[in-house]
Amino acid sequence: MKADFIVQQTASFRVLSEDQIKEIHNAALEILEHVGNQVECEEALDLFRDAGCLIEHDNLVKIPSYIVDKAIRTTPKRIVLSNRNGKRVLFLEGKNSYFAPTAACPKMYDPYTGEKRDWVKQDIANVAKLVDYLPNIDAIFPLGSLATEYGTDCFIHEFDAMLRNTTKPIIYLAHDTKDLQVILDMAAEVAGGYEALRQNPFLLFYDEVLAPLYHKTETIKKMLLVAEKGLPVRYGSLTMSGASSPCTMAGVLAQSYAEALFGLVLVQLKRRGTPYMMAILPGIMDLLTGGLSSGAPEYDLLQIAFAEICHNIGIPIMSTNGISDSKIADEQAAIEATLCCFSAAAGGSNLSIGAGSLECHLIGSLEMITVADEVLGMIKRIFKGVNVDENSLAIEVIEQVGPRGNYLDQTHTLQNFKTEHWRPTLMDRNNYSNWIGMGSKTMGQRANEKVRRILEEHQPEQLSEQSQKRLDQLATGNGV
Amino acid sequence: MNGLADISLSILQGDSNLVLTLTNKAIEQGVTANDILATGLIGGMELVGDKWKKGELFIPEVLISAKAMHSGLVAIRPILAKGLDRPKGRIIIGTVKGDLHDIGKKIVAMMLEGNGFEVYDLGVNVETEQFLEAAIKKEADIVCLSALLTTTLPAMEETVQAINSKTGNTVKTMVGGAPVTPEFASKINASGYAPDAIGAVDLAKQLTERVVISTK
Numbered sequence: 001m002k003a004d005f006i007v008q009q010t011a012s013f014r015v016l017s018e019d020q021i022k023e024i025h026n027a028a029l030e031i032l033e034h035v036g037n038q039v040e041c042e043e044a045l046d047l048f049r050d051a052g053c054l055i056e057h058d059n060l061v062k063i064p065s066y067i068v069d070k071a072i073r074t075t076p077k078r079i080v081l082s083n084r085n086g087k088r089v090l091f092l093e094g095k096n097s098y099f100a101p102t103a104a105c106p107k108m109y110d111p112y113t114g115e116k117r118d119w120v121k122q123d124i125a126n127v128a129k130l131v132d133y134l135p136n137i138d139a140i141f142p143l144g145s146l147a148t149e150y151g152t153d154c155f156i157h158e159f160d161a162m163l164r165n166t167t168k169p170i171i172y173l174a175h176d177t178k179d180l181q182v183i184l185d186m187a188a189e190v191a192g193g194y195e196a197l198r199q200n201p202f203l204l205f206y207d208e209v210l211a212p213l214y215h216k217t218e219t220i221k222k223m224l225l226v227a228e229k230g231l232p233v234r235y236g237s238l239t240m241s242g243a244s245s246p247c248t249m250a251g252v253l254a255q256s257y258a259e260a261l262f263g264l265v266l267v268q269l270k271r272r273g274t275p276y277m278m279a280i281l282p283g284i285m286d287l288l289t290g291g292l293s294s295g296a297p298e299y300d301l302l303q304i305a306f307a308e309i310c311h312n313i314g315i316p317i318m319s320t321n322g323i324s325d326s327k328i329a330d331e332q333a334a335i336e337a338t339l340c341c342f343s344a345a346a347g348g349s350n351l352s353i354g355a356g357s358l359e360c361h362l363i364g365s366l367e368m369i370t371v372a373d374e375v376l377g378m379i380k381r382i383f384k385g386v387n388v389d390e391n392s393l394a395i396e397v398i399e400q401v402g403p404r405g406n407y408l409d410q411t412h413t414l415q416n417f418k419t420e421h422w423r424p425t426l427m428d429r430n431n432y433s434n435w436i437g438m439g440s441k442t443m444g445q446r447a448n449e450k451v452r453r454i455l456e457e458h459q460p461e462q463l464s465e466q467s468q469k470r471l472d473q474l475a476t477g478n479g480v
Numbered sequence: 481m482n483g484l485a486d487i488s489l490s491i492l493q494g495d496s497n498l499v500l501t502l503t504n505k506a507i508e509q510g511v512t513a514n515d516i517l518a519t520g521l522i523g524g525m526e527l528v529g530d531k532w533k534k535g536e537l538f539i540p541e542v543l544i545s546a547k548a549m550h551s552g553l554v555a556i557r558p559i560l561a562k563g564l565d566r567p568k569g570r571i572i573i574g575t576v577k578g579d580l581h582d583i584g585k586k587i588v589a590m591m592l593e594g595n596g597f598e599v600y601d602l603g604v605n606v607e608t609e610q611f612l613e614a615a616i617k618k619e620a621d622i623v624c625l626s627a628l629l630t631t632t633l634p635a636m637e638e639t640v641q642a643i644n645s646k647t648g649n650t651v652k653t654m655v656g657g658a659p660v661t662p663e664f665a666s667k668i669n670a671s672g673y674a675p676d677a678i679g680a681v682d683l684a685k686q687l688t689e690r691v692v693i694s695t696k
Contacts, residue, residue, distance in 0.1 A: 106630045106659040147630040287538040
């Protein structure tokens with residue numbers, strides 16, 4: 001037996017101390033109470049006013065710290081997302097980490113021709129199929145935008161395509177409360193009603209703050225509608241350090257944290273206990289090109305720190321994974337996507353979006369989703385940590401094998417290799433001769449082949465014909 | 481001429497006070513407003529633009545230089561107004577309807593102004609009618625449209641078409657923003673596309689080449 005034996009089960013990565021987190025938390029409270037956030041939505045202003053907040057000229061809302069504290073207390077510390085069948089699969093609590101692709105890229109790379117082109121609905125269906133198959137991608141976000149084909153109805157059709165082609169939980173967008181209502185009706189149809197949907201939600205609403213400190217009317221209206229239904233909301237800034245947030249890291253954190261808390265307070269005022277996810281996309285403005293950079297190392301640093309700050313108050317947090325500034329799936333993309341996957345995991349953020357994102361959400365790449373899936377497999381292995389016990393210390397086996405022996409045919413190896421060694425599906429470990437024999441393929445080519453194979457062979461679980469018919473009606477506005 | 485080179489240099493250094501002092505000095509010495517503008521002020525911003533292109537200057541430095549140029553511009557504006565019939569070019573700029581993003585647009589507006597254009601910034605979420613009204617009222621040469629959201633690109637198309645038809649293609653249009661591409665620009669019959677602020681300045685210069693500055 002052992003006594004007082006402490007185990008560190010997973011790898012640990014810390015950026016901030018407890019005291020630093022507290023300082024940033026207080027700075028955010030100061031921003032909320034003294035600097036203020038601007039919102040023009042009448043209902044939001046009423047909710048804030050009735051709660052005892054100060055509304056100044058220009059619809060500047062100042063929230064006293066005690067109101068923020070109260071709201072944090074009633075916000076669920078865990079969000080459980082189900083799959084389309086109602087099975088509870090994503091436990092967004094503690095430091096559990098799950099992963100999803102990005103959304104809204106205006107262009108994509110065709111996996112068959114390599115052409116950079118607009119998205120069509122079948123492409124979104126394909127992304128869903130791919131995600132449905134990949135073991136390390138846990139939720140679907142559409143990757144692309146159907147705005148060219150469907151205008152402002154695009155989000156309905158993106159949701160429709162995702163709903164039909166994967167059972168995994170769906171992160172979704174909406175243009176305004178009208179198409180949002182259609183999307184929610186479609187989800188309720190599949191779940192078997194709004195009550196069932198509320199108990200086992202398989203969807204998470206996504207929207208963004210307009211940094212600095214501004215909350216768009218249509219965004220707020222959408223959030224309030226989702227909150228009214230008791231369904232989960234994710235809200236935070238896509239910020240650009242040096243342009244829409246301070247140039248200094250702690251300033252970005254304080255401002256972005258305050259902005260996300262603003263949404264949290266509002267949603268709790270609307271309906272206490274609404275599941276809410278804090279979030280950030282902590283970009284920097286590249287001060288040479290004037291463009292948004294997500295591949296910057298500051299991005300990784302900031303999202304780890306932000307996760308730590310949110311864990312301090314126990315609220316689930318969404319960050320990013322797998323994003324790159326590169327225009328193609330090349331070495332730069334691989335480097336940046338990997339660091340981003342790593343920082344999502346290292347901070348223990350509960351959910352992250354981004355895989356497949358090139359040129360910072362402007363071009364979607366299915367190959368990069370498979371690359372992210374592979375990288376996440378490696379990262380998961382690292383964070384799985386080292387198990388120290390009699391079996392894993394293996395002293396008996398070491399003795400048995402002895403000097404100049406080998407472990408290959410030992411029972412111990414046979415019994416443990418599948419759980420101890422991660423298996424690649426894209427990384428190549430063949431020797432040179434075999435690699436030539438197999439076609440001397442690059443990572444990019446192998447990723448592309450994997451995408452095609454999955455699209456051609458994988459069959460996601462289909463919805464019933466009845467459900468599909470009903471969805472047809474709702475999606476085209478013919479179902480009342 | 482030395483004095484004008486000094487003005488350019490002080491713009492490069494981003495020294496607003498020095499620019500103002502040297503501009504006033506040049507005015508006292510009888511240098512024409514046109515020369516101060518073209519050689520001293522715009523010349524200074526051209527140096528800035530070159531260094532920015534080469535990666536030797538960064539946006540915060542460029543913006544400080546633009547502010548410095550602006551202080552010189554304010555000093556000669558009263559004199560300019562008497563002499564010139566039309567400035568280098570008159571530009572209306574704004575973010576299209578449905579879109580509230582403006583950081584990139586502001587950088588473009590500052591660079592255009594720094595390069596001698598008269599710029600009217602209509603802000604964000606601007607309706608087609610507002611763009612049209614401003615273009616006609618101000619006798620603009622170019623209307624610049626910015627967008628970040630893919631869902632607002634139809635608004636950009638609508639505005640460009642309205643400007644083309646209602647002004648008989650006399651007012652040019654320039655489009656830009658993250659989701660905008662050269663292909664999209666030509667599809668909607670915009671006069672041009674620029675990928676960034678420097679590109680916007682170059683394109684604006686090209687589009688206004690034929691504008692003749694006459695004096696009464």
